[in-house]
Amino acid sequence: MFSVVIPVYNHAQYIRGAVASAMQSQLVTEVLLVDDGSRDASADIIAGLARQHPRLIRDLTTASRENWGAHARLNQLCELASNDWIAILNSDDEFVPSRFEVAQTLARTSDADLIGGALLIIDGQNKILGEKRGLLDPEYAFPSEIDVSGLENREQMLAALCSQNFFATTTNMVFRKSFFRMVGGFSDLRYSHDWDFALKAAIRGKVRLSRSYFARYRIHESNTIKEVSGHVDGEILRFFMRILSEYPEIEKDPLCRAALKSNRHLSRYVPGEVVAVQAPAVDGVATFDWPRRQEYYAIKARPAAGRTSPSASRAQYTLQSTDILPFRALENSAVALQWGHYDFTIISQSLAESPSVSLEADGRMNGVFNARAAALFTGQGSAEWPLRGRIIRCAPREESDGTLKPLTSVPGFEAASVSGSDIVLGAAEEPASPGAVAFPPARNASGPLILVLPMFLAVGGVERNTIEVIRMLRDRYRFVVVTTEWQAKHQGSLHYQLDAIDVPVLDLAEICDRSQHVALLAAVQAWYKPDAVWICNGSPWLADNAEEIRRIFSRTPIVDQQVYDTEHGWINRYSDPGIQSFDHFISINTRIKAKFVSGIRIPPHRISLIYSVIDTTKLSRPLANADQVRMLKAEVGATPDQRCFAFIGRLTGQKQPLHFLALARRSLEAKHNDHFLLVGDGELGGDCDHYIAEHNLTNVTRIRYYDDSWAMMSKIDGLVVTSAFEGLPIVLLEAMAFGRPAFATDVGDIKLVLDDYGSGSVVDPDASEGEMWQAFRDWHDNLAIATANALRHRSDVLERFSSRTISRQYAEIWDRLIAENALADRRVQR
Incomplete structure (x- = not known):
């Protein structure tokens, strides 16, 4: 006898037909349905069907009507099924007559754990569009080594599933409940939980295919698989790399290797030997004697x-x-x-x-x-x-x-x-292969280990955010930081801040040539066995080797935080399957989160909105008194009666410091009694110096570096942000937390946050110089009001963006992913 399980999501127009097709066989003794938070009438229809057929239909919908996702609802329904055999029916599909009789025969005549068949393809009006006959109608050509007629051959079946998903849908699946439990159910995958399940079935059990039609598979506009999303192949890459790590015997089979190379959804198949490393010998023969x-x-x-x-x-x-x-x-x-x-x-x-x-x-x-x-x-x-x-x-x-x-x-x-x-x-030769390495220990002795992957540790907001999170959580986790890119002198360095809190930093670009970074990172993984990876900034090397990174950390959750704008920078690499294979994504403002969901189609539950962090210990000191302000302003050449406005950031094309200097020039020409501080350095430093000299900007003081946030914020009366794009600048939050208003371009979430507290105003980032000057003057004229608002909400900003608040959000993500990963490992061991 069979149990039919039907998770339902926004398919009100198809549910009755789906349920009717399940009830037409006497071999079906129960139909289990649950609504997964539909926004249409699905839940009401399910309830009505359950009332009409109380002995056959079980409605498991709860009052909360939460959306769990297809994989979670399938696991829920399969666990509650009463029969030894379970058939899945998607709520927009239909079974064909005789399906269960064919399945019963196969179950009795073979020792199959998973059974599938052929499919008729229909549209929204039940018109037949075509058919998909399993191995006989592949998505693309199988490797010549695979014999599609070998339906009873386990090796051929496994290889075929390494190439592509010919099951096509969970509606095509009938399986033993005991086997469902053995493989751990369906994985948290939006697009490919069926393929993942079928592949595990071929590895750990026996799969049988019938040439008989099993279902009518409906194609319509709201099909999940029709979503245009780089996350589809990324998700497939993620589960494949994990499976290949869990079952290394797969790649030892030449047939499976040929199939993996033919798999077009893997982007680039990265063989296991590419990231294999020689582990240091336990007896110390290949280790380095580390001094305390x-x-x-x-x-x-x-x-x-x-x-x-x-x-x-x-x-x-x-x-x-x-x-x-x-x-x-x-x-x-x-x-x-x-x-x-x-x-x-x-x-x-x-x-x-x-x-x-x-x-x-x-x-x-x-x-x-x-x-x-x-x-x-x-x-x-x-x-x-x-x-x-x-x-x-x-x-x-x-x-x-x-x-x-x-x-x-x-x-x-x-x-x-x-x-x-x-x-x-002399004539020294290159070594034939890298040596085995004993790496430095993570300093604190307990807690999960988080491997942090920044591009570099330059003087910038991203790096400051990363270091502050590490500082706050170093007693709860062990941290090892690995940088990947060559760091230029003009970018400055924040390495010393990690030195101060005793966090080891390995700079790959210092240790070896870029061509060896993949192998060295694999050695890092083998040594430390991190519990989670946090990519806190992108890099060209990382984007180009994302598939290799996924393979290296195939059984380690990767939290990705590379995007700092919706149009510029790393967002343009996010259609790459390698990056999309990562486990969780942090958006640092609401615009980026919206782009992740609607543009890239990352499942919402894999995204967390986390704003930048501010170091409250630096800003919680009492505000400077009049004498202190007078002294601090004098240090930068400003008189007590002058208002000081500062640009604070890297001198790069993104930050557009020359726009700030244009405001200073306009102010000087208008004979305003204001002073401007250009704080920072970068590749445009020379251009800025030239501009200052060319226009004789006596009202500008150039400061290449500062470390005392309290002293800097005490000097200024307002912050000016002229960036072409931003996430949410830490320096803006620091200024607001210090009670200083801001004038900024309308990028990232700057306007949203300023409006929350009435602490400033914005201008279009594409505004002309004249338009920007006029907007600056309007802000300048109302500076007293913005300043009063900023001072009144100072404590609110401190709490909202504090180290404690923001760091807790990172910890929640890491803890959840580590727990989920441990559960997945236990399922494999069953």
């Missing part, structure tokens, strides 16, 4: 001392440093030495481009070296050529050019060949 922090500083006081690995097969490395280096300098050096089989690293305390390196006051270099390379650093004896080394840039808190020197001018390195960060002395 206090030992490390003791070593630094004795430049001649060394740290020897437990194995005689590993070289002895000596650390030479005449200064207290950040601990990450040794960590990145140690990883590079192991991975690249280098003889030495030069630790340069600058982000200056190679071959420039920073020297200490006495002319010596900081570095880590073995005995063969010791003379290059100590000046005693001779180095044993050939040698290979690497420059490891250790970003300082503040840059200084005074100690920079070309490497080839350093004694012993005159004949060095420098390519990128690699140094070769």
Whole structure:
């Protein structure tokens, strides 16, 4: 006997026909229906059918009428089914007569766990449009190695399902309830939970296909699969990478590998060996002997001392440093030495481009070296050529050019060949393969491990947001940060802020060549086994290798936060299946969330709106008094009676600092008694300096860097944001939390937040210079009102965007995904 389960969502016009088709066979003893939060009359129709057929139809709709999603409703109904065999019927489809008699025969004559058949394709008016006969009507050609006539062959069936989903729909499925429980039910997939289930059935059970028609599959405008969405293939990629990780035997079969290569929904099939790594030996043969922090500083006081690995097969490395280096300098050096089989690293305390390196006051270099390379650093004896080394840039808190020197001018390195960060002395050959690596420990000893993937740690709002979340949650989670991109000197660095809270940072661009980043990241995964991955900013390398990243973290939830505008930047890569394969997406404003849902068709429950965080500890001090304000303004050349307006951000095309300087020029020409602060640096720094000099802007003070938010906000009377696009700038929130109003371009959620508190006004980002000046003057004329509102709502802003509030939202996402992932792992082990 069979139970029929029918989840219903907005199919009022089709429900009666669907239920009638299920009731026509005497082999069906119950029909279970549940409404999944429909906005039409579906729930009322279900209730009426249950009243008409109380012995056969069970209405499981609850008063809450929540929308759970198809997979969740299927799991609910299948668990409540009374019979040993279950048939799924989508509420817009219909069964054909004799379906259950054919299924019963197959169930009795074979040991099948999942049974399917052929489908008739119909439209909204029940007109037959065509047919889909399983393996005989593929979406695209199967590899020649697959024999479509081999319906009884398990290997052929598995390979065919690795190529494409010929079941087409859950309506085509009849399965044992015991098997449904064994595989863990249907996965949380919007578009492909049927394919995922069928593939698991082929792996863990037996699948049988009938050439008889099983159902009329309806095609109409509201079909989920007709949605134009990059998330379809992304979702397929996600579940395939997880399955290949859970069942590695699949890829050992040449037939399945050929099928995977033919699978057009995988975008790029990434074989397992691409991300396979050699794990360090447990006995320490291939490990690096990590000193504890206090030992490390003791070593630094004795430049001649060394740290020897437990194995005689590993070289002895000596650390030479005449200064207290950040601990990450040794960590990145140690990883590079192991991975690249280098003889030495030069630790340069600058982000200056190679071959420039920073020297200490006495002319010596900081570095880590073995005995063969010791003379290059100590000046005693001779180095044993050939040698290979690497420059490891250790970003300082503040840059200084005074100690920079070309490497080839350093004694012993005159004949060095420098390519990128690699140094070769003599005819040293590249190693055949990377070495096994022991990575630095995550500092705190308990809690889930979150692997954080920023592009880099430049001086910017994204990086500040990331660091503040880590700071707030470091007692609850272990964090390891891995940057992926080469960081330019003009971008500045916030590495020191993670140094201060003892979070290890691995800079891939410092450790090895970009071509090795995938393999090194796979080694990072194998070592740390993170509980979740947080991508907090995009990068070209990450977007280009998203499929590889999904394969590396195939069984680890990935939380993606790369998009900071709806039209510009990483949003333009979000149709890529690799990125769409990630597990959860953070939108940092309402416009981005709307684009995710309506434009990219990411399921809403996979999206969280989380605004940027502000460091309340920096801004909760009492407001500066009149004397303090007078003193602080004097530091930037402003008199007490002058109003100060600041641009604070990177000097980039996105931020449009020249628009701000145009306002300063107009103010000077109008003889207004205002002062303007241009705060920040970047690739447009030279253009800004030229503009200031060309127009003799005596009312502008240029400040390249600041760290004291309280002092900066005390100097200004208003913030000016001239960006072409934004998410929601942290500096805007800081200004509002300090009671300072803002004038800004209408981008991101700036207007929404300013309007919430009456703390400023906006102008169209495409406004002409004259239009922007007029809007600025209007804001300027009403500055007293905006300032009063900003001061009145200061505490509201502090609470809404506080470190505590925002960090809690991240923690909720990570905890939920980690719990769901653990549940999925348990299902596989059953």
